[in-house]
Amino acid sequence: MAMTRQLRALALGVAAAAALQLAPVPAAAQTIDVMRSAGRGIERALRSQIGQALRPTLEVRNAYDDPPKAMAVAPDGSHLAVVTPDGRLRVFDLVEGTQVLGGRGSGFEAVAIGGAGRPVIVLRSDGGVVAAERWGTAPGQALRLSGRASAVAVSRSSAYVGMASGAVEIFDAVSLERRAGVPATGEAVTAIATDPAGDFALVGDEDGEIRVISETGWVGAVAGTSGDEITALVHVVGPLFAAGTEDGELAFIDASSAKVLLTWDGHDDEITGIVGLGNRIASADEDGEVRFWDGQGRAAAEVRSDWEGGVTGLGVVASAGLQRVVVAGPNDAIHLVDPQSARPLLSLFVTRNGWGAVDERGRFDGDAGALQDIAWRAGKLRLPVENLSARYFEPGLLVKHLTARAEFLTPAREAVSQRMFPPPVVAMDVVSEPGAAGQPIVLEIEAESGSAREISEIRLYHNGKRVPDAAIRDGGSSGRTRSVTATVAALPGENRLVAVARGWEDIDSVPVEEVVETPRSGAAQSLRITSVGIDRYAGRALRLNYAVADAKAVADQLARRGGAIFAGVDAELLLDKKASRKGIDDALGRLASTQASDVAVIFLAGHARTVGAEWYFLPRELSDLKNDGEVRRLGISGRALADALTGIPAQRVLLVVDACQSGAVLGSFESYGQRRALQELKNRTGVTVIAATRADQLAPEYQSLGHGLLTYVFLEGMRSGGGGLRADLAPRDGSLTAAELKAYVEARAPELAGELNARISEQQGPRGDFSQRVPVTPVGVVLGADFALAR
Template identity: 30%
Template sequence: MSILAASGTAWAQSVQRVQTRIIERAVSRNLDTVFRPKLVINSGATGPVTALALSHDERHLVTGVGNNTLRVWDLWVGREIARLSGHTARITNVAISRDGRRAISVDADRSVKVWNLGALGEVSSLGTHPSPVTGMALAGNDSGVFIASSDGRIRATALQDGKVQWDVPAHAPGVVKLVVAADGRRLVSAGADGAVRVWDAATGKATVEIAWDSPVQSLALSADDKRIAAGNNRGEIALWSMDGTRMATVESKADRILSIAFVGDGGSLVAGGADGSVVQLSPGGESPRVLGKHDAPVSYMVVSADSSFALSASEDGTSRLWSLRGGTHLLTLVSTETGWAVIDAKGRYDGNQQALNGIDWQADSGVANIEDFAETHYQPALLPRTLQNGEIAAAADIPAGVSFPPSVRFLSPASAGGAEARSIVVEVVAEDKGGGVSEVRLYRNGKLLPRDIGQVERQDVDGRAQVKARYQLDLSQGGNVLSATAINNERLESRPQTLTLAEGPRPPGRLHLLTVGVNRYKETRLNLEYARPDARAIRETMGAELQSSHTVAEVVTLEDEKATKESILAALRQFRAVPSDDVVVVYMAGHGVSVGDDWYFISHETLIPRDQRQLSGHALSSAELKAEMEALSADRTLLLLDTCHSGTAVSPLKDYRGMKALRLLARSVGTHVLAATDRQQYAVELEALGHGIFTYTVLSALGGNGDINRDGTVSVTELINFVEGAVPPLSKKYADYAQYPTGYSRGSDFQVSRIVPGK
């Protein structure tokens, strides 16, 4: 071999090694670029969904969950509205009366309870059934309940007085399932003995006898009462006419069939299996269509009246909504110990903060809380928007894979510990993990620091972006906890890195209060009755030295003609000089308008155009509010908004969409937001109370009713929890619908009221 050839070979090998290293780095970069997670409930899980019923008007869904509570969902509003307690064992069956006013539930201890779905409470108990209950159905006229038990008997009981109307031995001992015909005159039962029987609902006499060679696990009737379907533990479903004539046997792709439901008059069925599968089947022999799969057995299936949707309940702790037209999984409904969430197949979500804090996207390569995707995937009113085929913003498919957020760490201070100086230098570095670095955020005691106090340096390290942020930071008195996050180009936020510089109680600080109330508008048709009195009541309550938890430093009041956009912004800018140890509270009452996912406060001079998209640049926007709240140096801030839409027939979907901007404001800035933005009246303003319901409830909380832990003070968290729980039943009592305020907290909890004995 010549020297030239040898050197050429060496050069080629050198190039190959370099290329190999480049490829290895690219592969390595590729591996940590994509995050393909699975949804996991990490805290607050309630266990399996053990029972499910859909109201006849398809507005309310009632589920039994593993902590022995019933959960009531309003599908039109798109949220869980009540947690009903009273059972002490696993809830095995639930049914809703045809008029939608009552629900009846049974538990494993054989306790039978009746619930008022209007008042959302227990009405009565029908006592304890003699044997374990395996099936339950309501009479067609809602006058009674049929209960099947493991001893093979069926009992009919009157709801009004609890008297037994008839009681018959229907099957051999074992599981017995029940369903009532739509005409209310007939009852169908099926048992572990393989028998299927039709009964006269009034007398308890059997009119049709059917024998099957397999124990029955599930039972259904078609909407026209012409077909009976029964599922067994071999994955088979048998069909008969109501007179007992065998029509077909359908083989499913599911394991043991635990639940079935007809689609309409019986053109097809949906079935849930012990293996978690949900399938749609045709009696005509077509191949089963697999809609999807739960992670555990499917215990209940129901189908909408128009055959568009199916709902399933599973031992995996979720209820799921399926499109029967598209054959796809649409939504997952989750109830936790203290909250609720709705998540679609792409990962878009809605829910309350208590539930969402415990729900993660988890993979071997990392974990992200569901709220880390808030900017792109949070969708208020996701449930009704899905049911009504409403507009939902496009978003990346999280389970299919998304780019990782940047990593973030503190360069200085390098470790936790006491800081000797009041002013320190803080350096944070964020490194690209495949999705780029769009933004670095630094929080002091939960509050985002103003962007203008940081210096940002961007550089490229080994082909990846690296961002260093340097802050000259004044520390607060008492405890100081710093946390840093970084955002990638897809707006996915990293998990926070936290550094505790000092521990100890914070000083009370001084209160800076801004109240805005607009009764009189330049556009007189917008005039209100209670906005100004509500603002004054808040000022008098929170600004009173005796009741305030803080020394009152200043109170700024803007009413009617003085409450212009520029004057509100000027007042907020005045608060920029407030030191970090002080407290800022902003209360605004008047009209609010949602335009898409944006929200606007209508100040006195603002005219509402026919095309409300033209409000941009004229009305006070949530983006402008966010900028001003972010610019505050004070660590402890609270924004209270009591607003309504100017229209009188606005869709709830539009009302709640505007909540996205306010919720993101709270999350990104690190403040507390409590808002009522509603339709029709001024957030339900009522002469009987002298205030709008929202502010009436806030005042009630500040007066002492919000002191949940009975320590003599009311904190922001207590205030939000009390108002969120108290407003819906109060508004339902005084108005024709329930109002649901939105609360969100990110930042230090702090006291907002001190309870004065005798007041």
């Protein structure tokens, strides 16, 4: 019998699905096989660091080799637009803390963004201009220009496009209709800055000249310019603007008198960005220096960091008196800096796979694509940030560093970069092998702590799903070591067993894995659906519009589509009165009759809340969403739900949560608490979780959907389109899996939210804002082997 042991440096989280798949043994195999890997070198490397405090550094894989080409912040601070090194457009919602437009287009070189997050005007490398008017739709029409564009700027009312000929074209910022034009000068426009209202702009060129141009086309020259190429311009306060040049000179300009008031040598290198900070400014150069200046041109502070590389863009976000400077370029990332202390607070990494943010204490947030790329590195140890989820996963991290009264959910008592003890080292052996499927696999698991603290927990996952504690017998602790014995029933085919231990600061170990193969069987598989929808809560103010319709539609669609895969489909609906606390508990209990080969889907639509560190799904008896005691007494906690899911015999379980947290009664950070709670639920159970915060039930745009946003997208993914089911994309093989549905929801839900936001804006008039934005925070996880749901 071939035997190998494999220790994989993986996060046991959203990245695990792809990492834990090995080639299956052919169905005809008739022997029992235990496979381990030969990763002794990794184990020795970890053991050599036991007890040693480490000072790790961040490592980002699949990162771009160059910094972002360009960056812009909306005047109202609502959105951040980034042009990646490969010329694609990414847009981030700075109110929700998520990416709302990812990887759009190609060949972009520069970007400008208007009020309320739109329009985004992107300059192509060939001098063409494209306007993306709303998130989730194709970019708008190309603006009709008189020549090759070289610079762009957008205010609340006007869009200014500078040309290589020196001409300037002026457009309405909403309708994109041409307003006026300014004749060519023969010197290319290199920088543009608008006043907040958009009534006029300052335009600089490659010959060092600066002009004042009104939105109607009036032109005035600024006296006293340096003659060096203008590389950066920004509005500061009132009529005051600031300019930077290619030789590092800075200047204050009075637009009302069209005169240069003050010049000074600010940098040794070309200035690549300037932002106004009330009566101060910040400037940056191509060597990566960021400096702060008072209104007299005197140095106030300088950012001190270990950044490498130049600055390619500078912006500022101001909210309720709090300012943050946004710096693009150093370390090929985007950074938030506190202008008062000149201290970096957070780094935003835009990778080829997605985005992730890590702050100065090691808290992190991001999407599934990027978080698998970001890890802490110390010598031979590479620990993905997701292994630190219990203490450092902070949903909404980007928003919280832009908010004066941020409510951090994670303790993060220790800054990871300053001190981290190694995670536990885990060893696992198969001590009793099954003779056939159904017989026991007995495992011995031992974990050694990487610090003076004892091992707090050892978790075992069988084909991705957590093994109940009842199947694990504690073998005791001795100093830094802890051992357990686990017994699981072998399934036909592959039995993938993964053990993880939790140590110092609740950091998860590098997983250790054993694979036991038994002969495959043709046992029939069934699909069990438990679908809960609650519109009629006891409290009339809490009543919803679409939860019942959602529960019915999901059960019906899964039953119809799953009929082509499963030998039997059983759907149980719990609507309104039936969705009491006892009714839901009993329905989850009935899933105990499932078989290991079955698939179970649990759908929950209704109200949910986080109280303290715990998340609760709320049954129909609830009368007061703001009453913490009632929520705790009646609600089904995340821990209770985790226990129920772990106890379900079915090895393949999908949990879908479309939970409403009404903006009328809850604080703005409630949805982040839900994201964190559901992430921890996934870690506890190993089941697939797809969830999103439902918008307020009174939001008018939902009338056009007839469903909650996540539910609508979930159902849309199972509809026919493009020669198959819409979400059947990776690969497009006619079989729709849980992982494909998760990916579809994550990509499509923010897009649809953008379309709905645009409709609201249109209903409010051509200059409407996004004050009624739809909060969408999808959390999708597939842990272990993927599984088919529909065909």
